[in-house]
Amino acid sequence: MSGAMNTKPARERILDTAFRLFYAHGPRGVGVDTVIAESGVAKATLYKHFPRKDDLVLAYLDKVDQAWFGQLRAAARTAGEDPRDQLVGMFDGLSSACLREGYHGCAFINAAAESEAGTDVHGRTVEHKNVVRAWVTDLARRAGAADPDLLARQLTLLIDGGLSGGVLDADPATPDAGKAAARVLVDTACPPETA
Secondary structure, rough: OOOOOOOEEEEEHHHHHHHHHHHHHOHHOOOOOHHHHHOOOOOOHHHHOOOOOHHHHHHHHHHHHHHHHHHHHHHHOOOOOOOHHHHOOHHHHHHHHOOOOOEEEEEEEHHOOOOOOOOOHHHHHHHHHHHHHHHHHHHHHOOOOHHHHHHHHHHHHHHHHHHHHHHHHHOHHHHHHHHHHHHHHHHHOOOOOOO
């Protein structure tokens, strides 16, 4: 373990370790003892910060949410001020995610697949997807979509499909194909204003 990691507060070390391990192996594939050993904290310290493993998984998902949703919003902003361009530009966030070394797909889809419906963890995955779709719906509304809810559902399905495709075939063309499909959907749903 590096000295730099030891200087971080215990909660942060635990969460950084859980993030790395949970993303690579899934929350179910990683025991609390492994997180304790790799983060260099005492068992009592981990349980002080995270009384249940689900509390640690939820904190991990919150950290993923900040990173991934932040990446999507940044990609949209980079595309310019026009909401139509932002709806397509957000797919550049998909490109960065899928091409990252150690990419294992969408942490939320992965966590949902291994959690029971009705649990806190499953609920957090659904909440994340709903928040992203609400944000995309707002962009679609501002872009003038006739049916913003439908366009948002279509675009978020494309994003989720792109995230999955990045794992399945690791083809660098997958995010570009998603972005091209998004452009067609946006152009169809949000005709440009005529002067």
